[in-house]
Amino acid sequence: MTAVLTPIQQRFSDLAGQGRCALMPFLMAGDPHLAATRATLLALQHQGADLVELGIPYSDPLADGPVIQAAASRALAAATTPARVLEMLASLKGELTIPVVLFTYSNPLLNRGMERFCEEAAAAGAAGLVVPDLPLEEAERLSAIAADRGLDLVLLVAPTTPAERMARIHRASRGFTYLVSVTGVTGVRTSLESRVEALVGQLKPLGPTPVAVGFGIAGADQARQVREWGADGAIVGSALVKVMASAAEQHAGAAEAVAEAAGRFCAELRAGLDR
């Protein structure tokens, strides 16, 4: 039986063939405005991102620390809505070829309706979904609906997840499994907990799905560390969001300046990962 690979599976499979670890930056759509997001997505692709995680801003982001909370507030203040984010994404078709994973909390998704949200996300060219407040028990229905539209619903594993549950999540997760590196919310940490190495080692033998590590990766050194521990991907969020926020502040929110700063940071991460 030959299964058709989804864009995310294809990307991880290609990278595995090259012996490389995926670089997956996160940015908040609409921070400081969608023109900057659009330019930044292209800059990240140009500077070596393999996939990109695109946050849809939400008023009550429970899993996020202060940096991404502030980014979401700025994006909402700029009148960013899921529909506008998807419209912007659709406008990049043909130009943006790396898989885009949408990061959204449950409520904006359920508010739109699971079917409609997945339909529209797929039509706009998204490849997958991460919903940080939708654990395994609540995810079953969404995963099937998403898969019907060719979207991978990525599930998360945390350091507190017991072994038996970890196996179930890893089997149910599509595209990749998102390993949360810390017991905590998103945000830059000075060092990665060494138990991440054990967690990657525990997760990998449970199934063929790639494992990407996120939450707390501050820069190139930690991204490389994650690769050395055996992860298939490194997700960098708060650190990039900070770089973009300070560029936006210095350059009055100019889209090119934000994109350029993000691209520079991405290039550093890329170099570190490939060293």
Next chain:
Amino acid sequence: MTSTVPPLSSTPAGPDALQPQARPNAAGRFGRFGGQYVPETLMPALAELEAAAAEAWADPAFTGRLNHLLRTYVGRPSPLYEAERLTEHYRRPEGGPRLWLKREDLNHTGAHKINNALGQALLALRMGKKRIIAETGAGQHGVATATVCARFGLECVIYMGAEDMRRQALNVFRMRLLGATVQPVTAGTATLKDATSEAIRDWVTNVESTHYILGSVAGPHPYPMLVRDFHACIGEEAKAQCAEAFGRLPDVLVACVGGGSNAMGLFHPFVEDTAVRLIGVEAAGEGVASGRHAATITQGRVGVLHGAMSLLLQDAEGQVQEAHSISAGLDYPGVGPEHSYLREIGRAEYLAVSDDEALQALRLVSELEGIIPALETAHAFAALDQLCPTLPPGTEVVLNLSGRGDKDVNTVAERLGGLGG
């Protein structure tokens, strides 16, 4: 302004829908409401909490200690008091309803909140967790939590919106006096919603050492059930006290609803007694039409907030909206999932009353009964204006006097001004 809203669904629920095993079901759901919409990090802790609670309730050593402390430390049972002058106030020529007050305001710390805080603190001790966090709006839950933490020597951090800290300065001082750290929350609207989000973030970060004493029948399963069960003593006592006072079940129960813990505590033992009307009273703030209100059940749509699916004040895009109420304890855009369920199946009714109506009621009860109720509770009293004229003579009404109003005197003075002579 007051409005009665019909059930969301016209399908009458079978008797199974009212049974305890359907509230919640094995999946932690009350019909379509409830569930566990939380980061994966918390899932094992929620499972641990559910198991610990089930074990504790089955352990006579636990229930014995809880009941002993409810009696000797909290001061239970709270009296059921016949409000004769209030009854007189609403009497028509042909008669009127008789009003009874369940005096939760007489509990230690001045509100019902201590029932749950005490129960959860005992659970935390059983689970070996030495650090306690909680969110608070009016400060009553924060004070109750700080109190039990002092009693058991537990570290205590209370998250409170900066705006609420201003409105409830007395309670902030009480919490600090009790040895708790009060952590101001300035994010978002700086009220209960944001304090709850911040408490959940703390829990995600410190879950291995910390127990989160959630203060309402909201949040992810098992909290709505757990908190309700620790408050069910209110309804159980009321049932026995009604039997003693007038030899039968009451006809109508009335309670204010923010998240809905005092209402669920009173309602729970009566849910299967379908002859008893259950009436929840929400905050209409400056009026439902003004858009500045906290009338979640009467005005909200289904959504997810703080880990549970329930009715929710949200905009067209699913962003959570700011709630408005003069009462910090009702100033919350969500509501416990069991209330959404009771409304959907048509078992409970919900009304909304405005800030002004609540203030008038507070003044009326103070003058007629010599009881200054909390602003939250004043909303339940305000509903009597609409309700009592519709009730036949001899109707027995029990209103949950969920808290006393000492904490609110500054707010009330600001709004009512000098009372004069």
